[in-house]
Amino acid sequence: MTDEIATSAEAIENAHLPSIREVHTNPDAKCASEGGIPKALKEPTGRKSPAQWAYERIILYIQNFEKQLDNDEEVGMGFVGGDAGVIKIEGLGYYDPDLITFYGSDGTGAKTQLIQHVSQLNVMLRAAPKQVDQAEPNRIGFRLAKELEREDDATA
Template sequence: MDNDIATSAEAHEADALPRRYDALPDGEQEDRPDHVTAKPAKQKSPAEWAYERLILYIQNFEETLDSEHEVAMGFAGGEAGVLRIEGMGFFDPDIVTFYGRDPVGGKTQLIQHVSQLSVLLRAMPKMVKEAKPNRIGFRLRQSLEKTTQDAPEA
């Protein structure tokens, strides 16, 4: 028999466990232990707040782009360069992750603590001239909304 009623200890434990959410580039999957995808906490972590607001910034930025450009992010300092954003995620309580490609198509991932978060959105020419531009802001927002709707109520 399936018991949906949690004891107070189970509820507190679920709130304390880290949560992680990733919207990865199309076709990619990542396995992770069950405890990493625990029930949602009552309060949003700094990582989740940053993730949700970044989605809005990306969507708004993409609305200003023509059909020949896609969103990418530049890095301050060092030789890291540019990442063409294909996916984004967070790992509670304080990590935000960006998935994508560098300008020559190499797979790239940036893992950043929210206290160090500084994102420079850039317009980059599409990699494939014939294809429609990749607009990830809308896809990320849909994924977030679906996850929020599917989340079990505490």
């Protein structure tokens, strides 16, 4: 790994610690930051690629969305600006420096994968009915969030 020379302004910008703020019309609405922010999201953003940084924040929003679902609902993702429909989110990943991918299935059960550049990222989370043969809804956000509490360096 080579060290890059940065101006003092770039060093300050790269060391910026992320922050989150939400305001809702309903004072009882659950905010994504409620219950604490995972360790990975408290790290300076300067060493993260745009893909990793988007991936980590999307996990937080998915987990918060799932906290608000009924036991007969799971998280789905609608495609903003397209007519591809809704997919049930079954996985999420990134490919540095700038791609995010969502794995899942559509309403017919067909395997689906969306690969998107971070500059085009628009995600709409939707409540979707869980599969009838499942006793409990699948909560992908809580599994994904475990990764954000990792002890190792997020950029390694």
